[in-house]
Amino acid sequence: MNYIGIDLGTSSVKLVLMDTAGHIIANVSKSYPIDYPKAGWSEQNPYDWYDACMEGMKELLDGQDESTVSGISFGGQMHGLVILDKNDEVIRPAILWNDGRTTKQCEYLNEVIGRDKLSEYTANIAFAGFTAPKILWVKENEPDNFAKIDKIMLPKDYIAYRLTGVHCTDVSDASGMLLFDVKNRRWSRQMLDICGVTEAQMPRIFESSECVGTVKKDIADELGIGSEVIVAAGAGDNAAAAVGTxxxxxxxxxxxxxxxxxxxxxxxxxxxxxxxxxxxxxxxxxxxxxxxxxxxxxxxxxxxxxxxxxxxxxxxxxxxxxxxxxxxxxxxxxxxxxxxxxxxxxxxxxxxxxxxxxxxxxxxxxxxxxxxxxxxxxxxxxxxxxxxxxxxxxxxxxxxxxxxxxxxxxxxxxxxxxxxxxxxxxxxxxxxxxxxxxxxxxxxxxxxxxxxxxxxxxxxxxxxxxxxxxxxxxxxxxxxxxxxxxxxxxxx
Known part of the structure; x- marks a missing residue:
């Protein structure tokens, strides 16, 4: 059987089709734009990621026996803030890992909440690229968008949701949000409270190699694969690379x-x-x-x-x-x-x-x-x-x-x-x-x-x-x- 690996990077998505012996049967890369609305800001449209992934999988499977595909999983750029409304529509462009707009929010978290408390809650302190400061930035600067938030996701997890209908994330990617109790592998209630969000707004947590669901029938039909193809939670890009090395x-x-x-x-x-x-x-x-x-x-x-x-x-x-x-x-x-x-x-x-x-x-x-x-x-x-x-x-x-x-x-x-x-x-x-x-x-x-x-x-x-x-x-x-x-x- 064969498996699809999707690396949702910053400038492009890279996809491989690999057999169980580790042989790469095919690979494809699809690029998408990055927007820099202001100096130090960095954003992308999650719909561009999805379109690139779908186009990439179709090209990856062109000329292959689609019936041999048994599973799909992901590595993905970490920390990016994807927010969805009650209809699961993207509220605003994703704020990426290399966006530097959250100086004020990081200073609040590190100096007012305190590094010791952050480390106690999450095993980490606030960095400009992390997700929690971005949530605070949206709360302070775009209150109307903040009020619409029904789900908070990470980049690769948005693709997993589009394929399966499941709001999910994995432990490695969640670790980089500053919302996750790393030691105990669960959401930090203290950090959720600090950011003004609830556990209901967060995706369900899986281990990286856990199955989160199967490919939805309409997506499977579009790709020519079986609807029984499993989707694993995947990992943040660095953890996925570590597995691959x-x-x-x-x-x-x-x-x-x-x-x-x-x-x-x-x-x-x-x-x-x-x-x-x-x-x-x-x-x-x-x-x-x-x-x-x-x-x-x-x-x-x-x-x-x-x-x-x-x-x-x-x-x-x-x-x-x-x-x-x-x-x-x-x-x-x-x-x-x-x-x-x-x-x-x-x-x-x-x-x-x-x-x-x-x-x-x-x-x-x-x-x-x-x-x-x-x-x-x-x-x-x-x-x-x-x-x-x-x-x-x-x-x-x-x-x-x-x-x-x-x-x-x-x-x-x-x-x-x-x-x-x-x-x-x-x-x-x-x-x-x-x-x-x-x-x-x-x-x-x-x-x-x-x-x-x-x-x-x-x-x-x-x-x-x-x-x-x-x-x-x-x-x-x-x-x-x-x-x-x-x-x-x-x-x-």
């Missing part, structure tokens, strides 16, 4: 270089970083994970290549950078183009180049962008190390993982081996695996990951390059504290 169980690590960048460490036990610099979330494998998230990763490189250099020859630009250059560049880049989440939690932070001289070349700037993202990931890695977490190696996924140069930089900046996988489908593959577990093909998520995820290559760090990067990283760490007040001043 085998980052399940205890003490495993994955670095994702997508639009945003994450370092994801799986754990069998619940734990909280006392400074809340890392997120403490429920994992799609039924356990927990710690995660650091930087808001600009592959998107920072895309900005540099597309908008500044005006080229799509990413490989050509990187080919000029040699091993001898690694750790020997005098240019530094802060990749805070959308503000920053982990570990700084500073929506005012901005991107900067530092250290240019008259002999600085184009390739030095390109290298600095790649290194800046790696250093920002290292910032999160250092927090995990300070908690006594020992990470022996990491796997890589996301668009940036297709660059072996970037993976080599990451290996030497972190000082651990980097494993590259046979399949780089990330959240879409993880989503298909969750559907397999829901359908009974595997007993649990860990069994599915162990059976289907294969390493094709390991990049090992070089001691000489590690030493050079250790010096560079210590200098990089000085730049943000020196610029912090400047960032706030220029954004006033």
């Amino acid at each position: 085998g980052t399940v169980g205890d003490g495993h690590c994955n670095v994702s270089l997508g639009t945003s960048g994450t370092i994801f460490i799986s754990s069998k036990e619940f734990g909280v970083d006392s400074n809340n610099a890392l997120h403490s979330f429920a994992h799609a494998d039924g356990k927990y994970h710690l995660m650091g998230c930087i808001l600009s990763a592959a998107s920072a490189n895309g900005w540099w290549m597309d908008k500044i250099l005006g080229t799509n020859d990413y490989a050509g630009e990187q080919s000029q950078i040699t091993d001898d250059d690694l750790g020997n560049n005098n240019v530094y880049f802060l990749p805070y183009l959308m503000g920053e989440r982990s570990p700084h939690n500073d929506e005012f932070a901005r991107g900067t180049f530092t250290g240019m001289t008259m002999d600085t070349e184009r390739k030095d700037m390109t290298q600095a962008v790649l290194e800046g993202v790696a250093f920002a990931i290292r910032d999160c890695f250092e927090v995990a190390k300070s908690l006594g977490i020992r990470v022996e190696s990491t796997r890589m996924c996301g668009g940036g993982a297709k660059s072996e140069l970037w993976c080599k930089i990451m290996a030497n900046v972190l000082g651990i081996p980097v494993e590259l996988l046979e399949s780089e489908e990330g959240p879409a593959m993880g989503a298909a695996m969750l559907a397999m577990v829901a359908a009974g093909e595997y007993n649990c998520v860990e069994d599915a990951s162990n059976a289907l995820v294969k390493v094709r290559k390991t990049i090992r760090p070089d001691e000489k390059i590690i030493e050079r990067y250790e010096d560079k990283y210590n200098k990089f760490r000085c730049i943000y504290p020196a610029m912090k007040n400047v960032f706030r001043t220029i954004n006033e």
Whole structure:
């Protein structure tokens, strides 16, 4: 039998058709627009997501035997606020994870309600991208829309609702809302009260590999599949990517270089970083994970290549950078183009180049962008190390993982081996695996990951390059504290 994995990303939806042996039979990508109504705002139309998903599934199944499809599941961009009225119509465009309008609401939550209380209720504190501050923003700025809210959902869950008619979410995605009691895997009544919403307005909570329902007959007929096809709850994009890279169980690590960048460490036990610099979330494998998230990763490189250099020859630009250059560049880049989440939690932070001289070349700037993202990931890695977490190696996924140069930089900046996988489908593959577990093909998520995820290559760090990067990283760490007040001043 075959399974559809849907990765509802920020700029596009990626879909895979995968068999039970982990072979990718077909894949499709469909893009949709992002709106930026004001500086720092980021919105999308959920109807665009649904249309892209339906078109993508039709194209994915074109020429295939539709009768072999047994299940569908999702990975999805996290934190986005989707609000529906009593007729299940979308009230306003979804406010996305990288939207920075909630400064006032985050300050209220963190300073008035208090970080300690938030951490007690949800295991996390307020970040600008989280869902709860967005709800408060709508309540304060769009009271008429707030009054219409009948259901609050996350992006991928809106697609699950359209396919099944069930208002649902999963534990990993719910963890990023600041409305979820992560330790006990239930809605936090205290946080719902603080935001002025009720549990009846929230979707039903499922584990990621649980079946939420079957595809509605009209949708099944439109796609040419059976109405008995099950739909699993799925996971937030990073948890789904972790499943797709085998980052399940205890003490495993994955670095994702997508639009945003994450370092994801799986754990069998619940734990909280006392400074809340890392997120403490429920994992799609039924356990927990710690995660650091930087808001600009592959998107920072895309900005540099597309908008500044005006080229799509990413490989050509990187080919000029040699091993001898690694750790020997005098240019530094802060990749805070959308503000920053982990570990700084500073929506005012901005991107900067530092250290240019008259002999600085184009390739030095390109290298600095790649290194800046790696250093920002290292910032999160250092927090995990300070908690006594020992990470022996990491796997890589996301668009940036297709660059072996970037993976080599990451290996030497972190000082651990980097494993590259046979399949780089990330959240879409993880989503298909969750559907397999829901359908009974595997007993649990860990069994599915162990059976289907294969390493094709390991990049090992070089001691000489590690030493050079250790010096560079210590200098990089000085730049943000020196610029912090400047960032706030220029954004006033």
